[in-house]
Amino acid sequence: MESEGGDFPRPTEAVAELIKAGASFVLTAPPESIAEVNRAVMHPIGMEDVVGDPDLLAMALRMNEGNLHHWAASNVARPGARVPVNVIDEAIAFVRDVVRRGFDAGALDSFRTAQNASWRLWMQICFELTDDPAALRELLELTSLSIATFIDDTVKELADQINVARAELAGDTHAQRRAAVALILEGAPVSPARAEAQLRYSLQGPQQALVIYGEAGVAPDNLEEICEAIMEASGVTRRLTVLAGAAELWVWLPTEKLILSEVLAANPTVRVAAGSLGHDREGFRRSHFQALEARQMVTRLGSELSFVAYDDLALMSAMTDDLAKLDGFVAHTLGALTTADTAIVESVRTWFASECNASAAAARLYTHRNTVVRHLARAQELLPRPLEANATAVAAALEVLRWRRAD
Template sequence: MVTERVAAVGAALNRRLSSLTLEIRSRLASDIEPLRGDERLVQLLGASVEGNVDSALHVLQHGIDLDLVEAPPAATEYARRLAQHGVAVNALARAYRLGHDTFLRHGLQELDRQGGEASLLSAAARHLVALTFGYIDRVTEQVLAVYEDERERWLQDRNTVRAARIRELLDGERVDIAAAEAALGYRLVGSRHLAVVVWATGSVPPDGAMSTFERFARELAECLGCRALPLFLPHDQVTAWAWLQLGREAPDVDTIRSTMCPSHPGISVAVGEPGTDVWGFRRTHLQARQAQAVAVAAGESAPVVTAFREVGPIALMCADLRATRHWVQDTLGRLAFDDDQHARLRETLRVFLATGGSYQSAAAMLALHRNSVYYRVRKAEEELGRSIDADQLDIEIALKACHWLGTSVLTEQA
């Protein structure tokens, strides 16, 4: 009877797998600061949580021997990425403790909800605690071993010293600039820097990603007329950071889009704004990472190149996509529906407002007849439920958020 009752709890929780996973992920990202900030890590955290919750529920439902349990692939990959990013191991261990706490609380609540004799409930609760603790104990041991192995390997990498110097610069620590320039082989003072973030999104195999990224950075530097080699740093297995020393000419983002990226399929690029000296070195990198956050949030709809100059305000919205989605929905109403018809209306209205409310200019940019633009603008106002003159600035920002962030801020029709 005890095992059947615990199996029933597992079955009930399995029906709420998505919401339970989301709650655990949100708690971990909220309560453990080192797990916040990098959108790609947060997404991988979600996959790790889902894998562990699903595995634990199988243990409860089917009485799987804990000695046969193996950590889910997403969980071991997440441990590797944390090691590569220099996140302390205690953050990983705490994530499993907090995840266990949330999971167990839901399990005990479900046990109470099902009801029954006190003696049976007590025995089932003890069994539930023992099983979940045993699962966490075994899986934690496995992922911590993976973390330690990866951390040791990563620290032995040929770029370790360079990475340490760069992180000191990015963290704003007081460093010997001359010594840093000598170690990096890169001029910091008196230079204009352009930071780029490059990551794999398609056919680039992980074991060949770094050579591909470094080759791209060098070709980009040559394309933009840089006299020195770029400063290149692997960030993790699928991401790299680079800084280019610019001349007097401003970089042309369209050049990167049209010339560089077609010759390097399977990668995406985020670009900061040029900055001078050490302060500019930090700032342009921060902007490139914020632009990357926009691209990652947009998913498959993201362009190959995302420039901070185009998405600056939107990048700030990525810090809380849930709140952004609610604001977009409140601002645009039915116009935020995720379908082709409303997408056409949103894009027409976005371009119309961007051209200063000119039907003729918007028609030229959209390759439409002026009357078609007029019709779509009026139709968009109907979906908004008000005139665009009422709060034009909010509408423009919300439309721009939809344009860059795509489905992550749109609404499914009921």
Template sequence: MVTRAVAGREWLLALAPRDPRDPRATLDHAAVTAASRGDAVARVGPAAVCWAVGIGEEMAERIVAEIPALGSGTAPFEKLRSGTEASVLRALLVLAQPDAGLSPIPPESLDGVQEFVRRGVSLDGVLRGIRLGHAHMTRSFLRDCEDLVAPDRVAAEMASVTDELFVYIDGFAGAMTREYLTEYDRWTTSAAATRAQTVRAILAGEEVDPVAAGRVLDYDLARRHLGLTMWTGSAAADVGLQRAAADLLRARGARSALVVPVGAGQLWAWGSLPPGPFPTTGPVPPGLRVAFGSAGAGVDGFRRTHAEAQRVERLRRVASSGADVDGATDYDDVAVAALLAGDVGAARDFVRRELGELAGAGEQAADLRTTLLHYLVAERSLITVAGELHIARGTVAYRVKRAEQLLGRSAGERRLELHTALVLARELGDAVL
């Protein structure tokens, strides 16, 4: 197979990333299979394929910004990116070689349908994502068409490309709809779906018979529960995650566990705890991020511990200062920040208003905030803070004084608000500073 394009479409072979140094627009960064990538390179050349790789990632980012459910989290985003990248490549090949008999929908795009169904993403949501992606892809083709095609032909070529991409995306949407409905029928008749639907009904506050639901789930809803959410930075196998979740819950004293996969590299889980205190530590396998709720009894406790775990997960995902790293976080350790992080914009405004210049970037400002937070917690004891931070008492006094200068007020004024803002700054970092 040789690099070629139908007469008049040679400009497609000249497509290339606008920034050749962009690491996201390279063959090594491609999300499609090696076979798909190799076939595309043979048909239109490596530069055009790199262009498609970059546009595919932009599409995925645009879609997730509007519809987070389609790709929130690293593994789900990579699954979505594989589909968007594949669709750009297929559109490129269809435009360049319309007589090649290529299907309008590549296999990588179909792969994401199963996950969408299992995560409860509606067909309307999937189709809206397709429309958003199509709009971005069309703009990208037309932008480069205008740059690469001779002025006397560009208007006619842009009109032709627009029409052909509309036909392409119409076929794409139709194939995705058929695949979604087929997978939905398959999933809703499976035992796993019944368990997942039962859990979602409980979490949604629907009236359920705890005994009957417990039989479906093989889990006693009347006992005390510890909920967790788990996610990973890579598309790890669900079975590996399920084993890890069960092991973590057992390490915290759980006698039985309920694990519900909710997408690639993501799951929810609950452990049934005996009365009394339980361990709050346990080894977390490398590559895994875990958010724990606090223990709660009965159906209400089942819901509450899960809601708390989700707040912690959101806190860690939102944080832009390296907080979303491997390991476990307990709700009791970050409860205030987790509650306030539900509206990041409001939290950002609050932190900046309360801290003023103390919300600045850099290591020096971070040291001042850390020292001031310890100072407030220690009831303004310089000796206690010096021991906790392993610095001289005079250094503590200097930092507190400097922090108050940046605040424009004493640390004793609006103490609750100041304490809260410092906690948010510590947990969310650059997202609120």
């Protein structure tokens, strides 16, 4: 990357050879020399937040080592020439994460401290290369300019990228929330105060995560309306939402009570997947990942049900990822009951869910107890093995069948 300063002074042939020799040594420098540069990166004033973030610190250290090697390799190839900025994927990722964490260009101070430590290392090398005062002076003057300019160019380029990224993020509230939420989900050490300021949502207390999604063509505004309706039905006044896709909304509600059956009944093109109720930061993360898993699982199962809770699918999720194997288990366990009348299958499943109490099952099904008893008797005839000899497997198979059916 050329700046307005033009080309550097060309070194004499003898000094060019010295630069090549020194740069070659840098490329093979012992680990303890690089460690000195890394230690310097960790202590400048204003770097406390970066040093306190293991991921960001590791990235900064890798970039500094990469810049050191990049400068040396460039001087082996073109001794004394201006070194172009080493803008690689790692640098772009660093800029992104700096902005997502709410930092500014002050996070680039690590490059300045690395420059000082690198210069001390380079001077030691230079004094080993020659005893000629004139050659040593030219060598130090040229390489001092080279190192300083390379760091200046690098910091300027990254600062420009940070400013652009901050401007883009400031103009997109969903992008801001996505960035802040991503940090929490990744387990980044963001302080509670910073997290709440960025999210405008508290990570303390109950956390109920939802994934609200719809068929192709469902507008984001429709998903927001569904979310508002669920909040109203559940008696919730606060929420955190992130637009995760064209027809998918991630939602967190600070509630232990979720009411949404009437809302979904009135909106057949929208579906909801819910994680288990969690608490505080870890509950915020776990409930969300469970909601995502439930959404993926119900899609793979081919269910058309509008609502799925992770707790209902946890058993199947743990059983297998192989749907053919899962279907084989159902057919083997249930036999002819697999294709029996839906009312019989649902009676048996509800009987299990009601702790094998026929009266309680009848109440949940809004039917007579005798109907449940009759359905249980018919199921006994259809099962390949007696129910009492295989009850656990039958209950699990009925749960799978519930989600594998499209009705």
